[in-house]
Amino acid sequence: MNQDIERVLLSEEEIAAKVKEIGAKISEDYAGRDPIIISVLKGSFMFMADLVRAITIPCTVDFMSVSSYGSGTSSSGEVKIVKDFDNSIENRHVIIVEDILDSGRTLSYLMKTLKARGAASIALCTFLDKPERRVVPVEVAYSGFRVPDSFIVGYGLDYDQQYRNLPYVGVLKPSVYGE
Numbered sequence: 001m002n003q004d005i006e007r008v009l010l011s012e013e014e015i016a017a018k019v020k021e022i023g024a025k026i027s028e029d030y031a032g033r034d035p036i037i038i039s040v041l042k043g044s045f046m047f048m049a050d051l052v053r054a055i056t057i058p059c060t061v062d063f064m065s066v067s068s069y070g071s072g073t074s075s076s077g078e079v080k081i082v083k084d085f086d087n088s089i090e091n092r093h094v095i096i097v098e099d100i101l102d103s104g105r106t107l108s109y110l111m112k113t114l115k116a117r118g119a120a121s122i123a124l125c126t127f128l129d130k131p132e133r134r135v136v137p138v139e140v141a142y143s144g145f146r147v148p149d150s151f152i153v154g155y156g157l158d159y160d161q162q163y164r165n166l167p168y169v170g171v172l173k174p175s176v177y178g179e
């Protein structure tokens with residue numbers, strides 16, 4: 001295990017089983033609807049790659065990047081699209097894929113903004129949910145695991161751009177970020 005990890009929350013095996021389960025559910029729910037699966041970079045890249053391989057119906061993929069404006073260590077709550085996805089979502093069924101739902105600001109903003117673009121439907125899919133930190137309510141259609149209010153890294157999630165490559169999800173030692 002990486003020396004900066006306090007404890008492993010989700011093993012590779014647990015993650016793989018859950019991703020298969022979500023992929024099967026999406027395949028069942030969206031059969032015949034050719035959904036567009038949109039990954040919110042960077043955090044969701046690993047979940048996205050595994051998830052789309054677990055989806056067994058025809059679908060297309062796309063990618064977008066957003067940034068939160070930070071003032072010091074806390075986000076002001078403003079979100080901006082830095083890289084938009086390439087395909088039109090008009091009359092299409094859209095699934096937005098995130099690694100973690102924390103304050104809810106990112107997904108709530110995306111939902112509001114993308115609703116104006118004429119999609120037939122928009123559903124949210126998050127790998128992790130940290131409900132104790134929610135500031136804005138968000139309705140999620142597919143959610144992998146609930147996690148405690150600790151700083152989590154691995155399987156796409158970073159601290160200062162590091163640890164995204166860990167194949168498991170773990171709690172980062174507070175000493176790493178100076179506590």
Ligand SMILES: O=P(O)(O)OC[C@H]1O[C@H](OP(=O)(O)OP(=O)(O)O)[C@H](O)[C@@H]1O
Nearest residue numbers: 041042043099100101102103104105106
């Ligand atoms: O619910 P929220 O409080 O909005 O937080 C969740 C968002 O924050 C993280 O992304 P971040 O902006 O750190 O960028 P990254 O995906 O590139 O790591 C995470 O990947 C989610 O996108």
Ligand code: HPA
Nearest residue numbers: 102150151152153157158
């Ligand atoms: O716990 C977290 N870890 C990494 N990135 C995050 N973005 C929101 N919450 C987290």
Ligand SMILES: [Mg+2]
Nearest residue numbers: 040041042043
């Ligand atoms: Mg992100």
